[in-house]
Amino acid sequence: MSALPLTTNYLSRTIVNRVNTKPAYNSPNNSRITRQLFSIFFLFALLPVSILSYVALETTAAASRNQSTQALEDKTKTLSYLVLNRLVFAEKTLGLATTAEETPDNRAKSAWVGLDYNSFQMTPQQQQQLALGGYVVSATTLANPALKLIRAIEPERLEAGFQMVPLTETLILGEEESRNLSIDSCVFTEHGLPLFSSHQQLCAELGETTNALAGHKGMVKFGLAETEYQASFRTLFLQDRYQGPNWKVAVIQKQDDLTSAASLFKSNFLLLALLVILSLSLASILLIRRRMSPLSDIMEGIARVSEQRYDTPVQVTTKDEFNDLATAINGMSHKVSSQLNMLESLAALDQLILTRSGRDTLLQAVIERTRELLAIDAVGILIIEYGEDGEHTTLQTCNTLKQLNKRTVALQNYQQAQLLQEDLWLSKAGGRHDDIFETLPHQITEAHLLPVRNEGGVNVVLLLGYQKREDQGAEHTSVINTYIDRIAVALANSDSEERLFRQAKCDSLTDLPNRLSMLERLNSSINHSERSGQSFALLFIDLDDFKLVNDSLGHIAGDDMITAMATRLKENIRDGDMVARMGGDEFVVISDYFDNGNAAATRMAKLCDKIMKVVDEPMQIHGREIRSGTSIGVAIYPRDGLDANILLRNADAAMYHAKDKGRGNYQFFSESLNTATTKLMELSSELKRALENNEFVLHYQPKYETKSGAIVGAEALIRWQHPERGLLAPGQFIDAAERMGLITAIGDQTMGIAARQIQLWSEQGLNVPRIALNMSAVQVQQEDVVEKLISWQKVFGIPYEKLEIEIVEGVLVKDIDVTSEKLNRIRELGVEVSIDDYGTGYSSLSYIRSLPVDTLKLDRCFITNLCSSKADRAIVSSTILLAHELGLRVIAEGVETLAQLQLLKQLDCDEVQGFYLSKPLSQENLAILLSDRQDGAGICQQVSNS
Known part of the structure; x- marks a missing residue:
């Protein structure tokens, strides 16, 4: 649905502007009055004066530009002749100085005679020129860099010295009092470097702007201090005569001075043209006032429309287009009056849409606006609520006033079904809808129910009440449909805003x-x-x-x-x-x-x-x-x-x-808790740094076969090589890692370390036993735990048989189906699975028999008092016996005495591990143990000696 303006004032202004700019009468091309007025005006005023003004001004401007340019070029040419004549005058001055009688007084008055041969820097061409009795424009002296005109005292003997005339600004450009104040003169080198100038800043800007005054002559425009200037320059060829570089002579004049005559003519001409236009306009006004007096009546009618007063029509009695225009305005005024009410109501709904008003606010606005808009006798709202069984009931919020009055009403089933498809008319005469008509004024006899449809179906119905049912024209039906559509948009937007709010909050x-x-x-x-x-x-x-x-x-x-x-x-x-x-x-x-x-x-x-x-x-x-x-x-x-x-x-x-x-x-x-929390956060930061810096290392505690004493495995135990606190045991940081969610990253890193170490030991030719890796409950629950094992095997090329996974009992009872599936996949690779700390958790042998495990690892709490406690000995004995019946191996951890070792051997325990046999070893020490052992002879000897 297209967007409509949001306020009534804006709508009314838009319509009035259309009346002013696009009147509903014949266009200017067909109107006799318009053709006459515009023909007279263009014929006697605008058209000829405009053409004459344009041609005259363009011609004058072109002539003025040509004249100014020619005058500036003439001044440049004159200046170049003056400069050349002044150089000739300087030659004659040197000639007079040669013929003058030399006396001590003359010598004292003149600095022209007796200059040292070595005081000049001259090219060979210049020396040759002087030797032939010619003149040279300096070669600057070492003592004084100013330009000079030089002649040899004795041409055949240059070392006799020279005569010279300083080439000053006064000599070249003349006395300042004799110069033309409206122009400035400059003399440049061929590369744009000023030599003599009447205005140093202006000449310097000209030299920089014109790129060394390219060409032998030309015109240049440039600006300085927000003033526009025009310059003409010519080349003064001095190379043949004085064996020096050519000069460029330039004359500069303000642009305003050059065009002052044209500007004066333009202003006078435009004033004259304006007087002509004003005279003809005055004549046109007299004619317009006589021919277009009805226009004032029309404008008054348009003003009334702009003020939203549509009751007074425009009265025009002429027999021309003005009469047609008045008739069109009167018809449009009546139409605008009805449409503005519609647009005002729609704009109010649009405003509520944009301001994201709630559903109740929207429904209240609908009730307030509908009666006035549609010229009906009563209005109400029916809200349909759907029950869990799919059936729906109607809850009435119906009132002709501002307050919403909720009341339950009912419709017959067939009428409810019809209402979901189309609008519905109800009559009070039937007596079957008293619950609906009771909420309306008593004089209402007909009710028109209009469903408001949106993407969710129908849950709002607009109720219109009439004292007497009347046939609705097409225009009225269109207005109702437009209004219903806008209500649907408003409610859909409100529902969407409410959903978004709930999703966000x-x-x-x-x-x-x-x-x-x-x-x-x-x-x-x-x-x-x-x-x-x-x-x-x-x-x-x-x-x-x-x-x-x-x-x-x-x-x-x-x-x-x-x-x-x-x-x-x-x-x-x-x-x-x-x-x-x-x-x-x-x-x-x-x-x-x-x-x-x-x-x-x-x-x-x-x-x-x-x-x-x-x-x-x-x-x-x-x-x-x-x-x-x-x-x-x-x-x-x-x-x-x-x-x-x-x-x-x-x-x-x-x-x-x-x-x-x-x-x-x-x-x-509490503060003490704050201290503990702070320490935990600090430890968390250190653990993250340890992961980044690879500070975790593994120690390995060997596992021995009880009967043969051979090393059959080793448990990888994590240690933290802290840069300040030294080597830390797991009890000092594992709990913090689990609380801070770092245990998975630490476990993955240590598993990688173990896999890499197994590869290195194999490359050294050692017979590496199974290496048992502790896996936390969080790691087991990871979706990619099996894929990680596969990737490590591919990267390091280690046999799966060299790996064993140790998990605690608690892991087994958490989502047992998923855990069993993962453990089966691990065992299918060839990796053995061991239950660590068995006997301290939740499981039992009857529970474990269905789980994919290979080994039970008895917790050290049963081994500590094994020799002194009959209960612990009975638990260990029965566990070993039942495990063997289930095809599981048993390993006892925490063996710290010879007596414990001997008793475990008698109880037929498969493997043992503990400080009595070996403490956890570094990777280097375990490698030494693996290379020096002789099939476990040491432990066998200990047992046999007992």
């Missing part, structure tokens, strides 16, 4: 405010508290074990759990508080205001107890009863931070502190 799953809305509210609360001096609190809520539910029951179940928790949180906070979803299983509650921080802390402690209680209540998810706890961190403004980021960070830190305390509790932020 609301969480799509829970319909809670999202992170963006939360930050806006948080900043608003901070601003309010700064002004009022009050406090408020921020709660950071994280559901405990949500990932376990999400991984075990699926993401849909996890979404249902999040939705249920969001509902519980909304129902258990105070009015004025805000609960928002940060993402995942994290929520934030922003409390309302308290007089001080202590009041906020007391109220938040009660709220945290309430939240933990309602969260802990069981819920039904996909037919299963699920219970979940929560960990809550609390930060209070301004005690725990003065801006949004700090408050969020501190509340988050308090929440993690609650998890560290065993989960299912809440913690307030």
